[in-house]
Amino acid sequence: MNELSLFDSLFNNSMDDVFGLGYRTAPVPKVDVTETSDAYTLNMELPGRTESDVNIEIDRNTLTISSKKEELKDAGDKKDKKAEKEGEASKMKYLIRERRMSAFSRSFTLPEDVDSESVKASFKNGILSIAMPRKAVASPKRIAIECA
Template identity: 40%
Template sequence: MNGLIRYTRPTELFDWSRMLDSFFDDAPVWNTQTPAVDVKEEEKRYLMEVELPGLTDKDIELKVEDNILTLSSKKEESKEQKKDGYLLRERRGAEFCRTFVLPQDADRAEVKAEFKNGLLMVDIPKKPEAQPRKIDVRVN
């Protein structure tokens, strides 16, 4: 019987305190948020879809430097203070930075982006010389 541990039932007050602590402590807290990204290769281009709910086009920065595509955002938290009535406040400013190494056949000068309804679509064309082409075979 050496492996048994005696169980002591906590008092009701302790249970209530623990319940409140777990309510507030178990809530997810994010210092930064990383958006979900899908990248798809097609014959003439790469397509990147990025979910950015709650952001506007002014919150997003997209740049290409050498063969690195950088997507970043910094949305400031509202300075309005409404203390009364809040039990939990998870919506805050959002800041993130993602970098992607572009493939060698990507045409970095022709990258385009469109933002609509919280979805950023990045179109990365392939260089013309990297695209497949049909070669005619001549007979002499």
């Protein structure tokens, strides 16, 4: 164990005592929601993720976006091919390893005029975009009063 990893483990253990075990969890992704007369659009920042890392569900009038990304694999996780040929099984030694697993789940209550059957999602450059078209809402109807 070197000085850097010793310091890191002491800092993390004391912070766990102060803030609880989950203090290092990833922040919830930021969103922008816009509205036009035809649709609502939700844009969520998801850097480092791909469309296969994200799950989108609509249940009644609740939109839930979630993701779980497993431990990242580095080049150091594989044996060096040259060393492998020479019969050595050398691997990179981590001094600090903080990139493990990250997960989030975020839910939004949708307005009543969202057409949930026509919702579409796209993913480009780390931005998830969800287009939610509006459906026609019945306008108030005037009821005539009949005289008896």
